[in-house]
Amino acid sequence: MFGFGSKPETPLPSEPKKRIRVLVIDDSDEFRQLIKDILEPSRFDVLALGSPVKALELFSREKESFDLVLLDYYMPHLDGAATFEWLRKLNPKIKVIICSGADELRLRQLAAQHALNGYIRKPFHINEVIDLIEKVASEPFTTT
Numbered sequence: 001m002f003g004f005g006s007k008p009e010t011p012l013p014s015e016p017k018k019r020i021r022v023l024v025i026d027d028s029d030e031f032r033q034l035i036k037d038i039l040e041p042s043r044f045d046v047l048a049l050g051s052p053v054k055a056l057e058l059f060s061r062e063k064e065s066f067d068l069v070l071l072d073y074y075m076p077h078l079d080g081a082a083t084f085e086w087l088r089k090l091n092p093k094i095k096v097i098i099c100s101g102a103d104e105l106r107l108r109q110l111a112a113q114h115a116l117n118g119y120i121r122k123p124f125h126i127n128e129v130i131d132l133i134e135k136v137a138s139e140p141f142t143t144t
Contacts, residue, residue, distance in 0.1 A: 060090050072100065
């Protein structure tokens with residue numbers, strides 16, 4: 001019972017935030033290393049692959065273990081659109097953020113066309129990518 005003069009309950013220590021597991025699919029070695037260097041010191045576990053085909057093979061085995069996918073749109077052999085379609089066939093609720101050097105208008109069109117959860121334009125600010133991934137990972141599944 002609370003009354004005047006009573007002490008408020010001591011708040012419980014907050015639980016440590018869950019690590020966010022991110023699958024990065026990008027054909028650029030430098031970009032994959034940069035993303036790992038940016039995200040891993042925070043609360044992210046990052047698996048970065050350069051081949052969309054190999055990424056889909058892995059994702060088909062571990063589709064429930066990833067919180068989201070950061071996907072390059074323009075890649076050889078299998079582009080972002082086809083990769084995205086396969087990701088959603090394997091796990092319809094996977095959250096996907098597209099990452100591309102395309103202009104802002106084109107990225108908005110791609111996000112709407114493919115029902116993506118978000119997009120990041122290359123080059124980006126470090127906080128921009130961290131904030132968007134945290135936001136998308138913490139929200140209930142929806143598409144833009």
